[in-house]
Amino acid sequence: MHKKPEILNRHMVAESRLFRVESIDLRFSNGVERTYERLVPGGSGAVMMVALLDDETIALIREYGGGVEDYTLTLPKGAIDLGESMRDACNRELQEEIGFAAREFVYLKKMSLSPSYMRGGIDVVLARDLYPSKLEGDEPEPLELVEWKLKDLPELYARDDFNEGRAIGALAVAIEYLAGRFDGTPLS
Amino acid sequence: MHKKPEILNRHMVAESRLFRVESIDLRFSNGVERTYERLVPGGSGAVMMVALLDDETIALIREYGGGVEDYTLTLPKGAIDLGESMRDACNRELQEEIGFAAREFVYLKKMSLSPSYMRGGIDVVLARDLYPSKLEGDEPEPLELVEWKLKDLPELYARDDFNEGRAIGALAVAIEYLAGRFDGTPLS
Numbered sequence: 001m002h003k004k005p006e007i008l009n010r011h012m013v014a015e016s017r018l019f020r021v022e023s024i025d026l027r028f029s030n031g032v033e034r035t036y037e038r039l040v041p042g043g044s045g046a047v048m049m050v051a052l053l054d055d056e057t058i059a060l061i062r063e064y065g066g067g068v069e070d071y072t073l074t075l076p077k078g079a080i081d082l083g084e085s086m087r088d089a090c091n092r093e094l095q096e097e098i099g100f101a102a103r104e105f106v107y108l109k110k111m112s113l114s115p116s117y118m119r120g121g122i123d124v125v126l127a128r129d130l131y132p133s134k135l136e137g138d139e140p141e142p143l144e145l146v147e148w149k150l151k152d153l154p155e156l157y158a159r160d161d162f163n164e165g166r167a168i169g170a171l172a173v174a175i176e177y178l179a180g181r182f183d184g185t186p187l188s
Numbered sequence: 189m190h191k192k193p194e195i196l197n198r199h200m201v202a203e204s205r206l207f208r209v210e211s212i213d214l215r216f217s218n219g220v221e222r223t224y225e226r227l228v229p230g231g232s233g234a235v236m237m238v239a240l241l242d243d244e245t246i247a248l249i250r251e252y253g254g255g256v257e258d259y260t261l262t263l264p265k266g267a268i269d270l271g272e273s274m275r276d277a278c279n280r281e282l283q284e285e286i287g288f289a290a291r292e293f294v295y296l297k298k299m300s301l302s303p304s305y306m307r308g309g310i311d312v313v314l315a316r317d318l319y320p321s322k323l324e325g326d327e328p329e330p331l332e333l334v335e336w337k338l339k340d341l342p343e344l345y346a347r348d349d350f351n352e353g354r355a356i357g358a359l360a361v362a363i364e365y366l367a368g369r370f371d372g373t374p375l376s
Binding site for chain 2 (some may be wrong): 005014015017019023024032033036037039067068072074109110111114115116119121122158164166169172176182
């Protein structure tokens with residue numbers, strides 16, 4: 001294991017409404033110096049949910065992705081509001097995005113988007129014991145709820161419109177949890 | 189399925205050495221207007237590899253992530269150079285990052301980092317029939333090769349230093365391919 005590089009200098013080099021880019025000058029333990037850039041998130045974190053509609057069925061949402069300029073299928077997710085607990089954020093986002101609340105939340109894992117270029121992460125949470133309950137979100141148009149059987153995940157992975165890497169990652173971890181091969185932590 | 193929103197206007201709002209941020213004004217089919225921002229990648233794409241050292245063992249790398257300011261485990265990956273084929277990019281990155289070349293490459297899937305906020309994607313490729321072959325890369329320090337058994341993936345997912353969402357996603361897709369439940373395409 002290497003000793004961490006020394007941070008010689010850091011400063012903001014670009015900023016927009018949503019994105020902030022920080023430049024970092026590093027000296028590695030072998031003396032090599034490099035300048036890295038990374039995205040620095042604002043806010044209080046984010047959650048992504050594997051929500052079980054029943055023991056065999058998960059909830060997907062179909063929404064417009066401004067990044068890819070097309071509709072895609074993905075998991076319900078959203079930002080944690082300032083001062084909000086992770087459980088409350090999960091339950092709010094579920095009600096806004098799929099019209100269900102949940103009685104049980106299990107924390108699975110923090111995932112990074114890109115350890116090389118981004119500081120932020122998203123917390124993956126399993127939600128179950130769902131019941132209908134709707135909240136108004138800030139979506140420009142209603143999201144479409146798409147039910148998907150866990151046994152049909154390979155067909156989901158094969159769809160071009162299901163392509164968010166960390167959503168596939170979240171499902172993989174949830175499958176291991178449900179099979180008893182990965183430990184989760186109940187969120188209270 | 190919704191009709192795609194109309195793009196009313198788009199322009200660059202921030203730029204750094206590595207990142208470019210584009211602002212897009214959209215009008216959704218229900219008349220609601222929103223301004224989105226997204227990251228626009230440069231370059232010719234990128235590849236991420238599930239490299240089989242033998243039928244039961246994959247290659248991980250341990251490298252410093254400037255985004256998270258720590259060493260993490262992840263899959264070999266890198267940018268495709270201008271004019272380079274995807275197969276050549278895979279084989280170059282493997283030799284630079286783990287000191288092996290491969291005789292067989294199977295294309296699995298294009299994954300997006302964030303369909304909401306980023307245009308770019310990464311192509312997931314399975315590599316097998318490996319043999320020792322080394323190329324000098326542009327890494328500031330040598331990467332550490334870490335061998336991991338496929339049967340021990342749940343233990344890998346549970347490690348805090350293995351957290352890149354799309355790497356977990358790439359492994360999940362590769363597992364389905366190896367089990368015969370997901371179709372790949374040989375890269376020639």
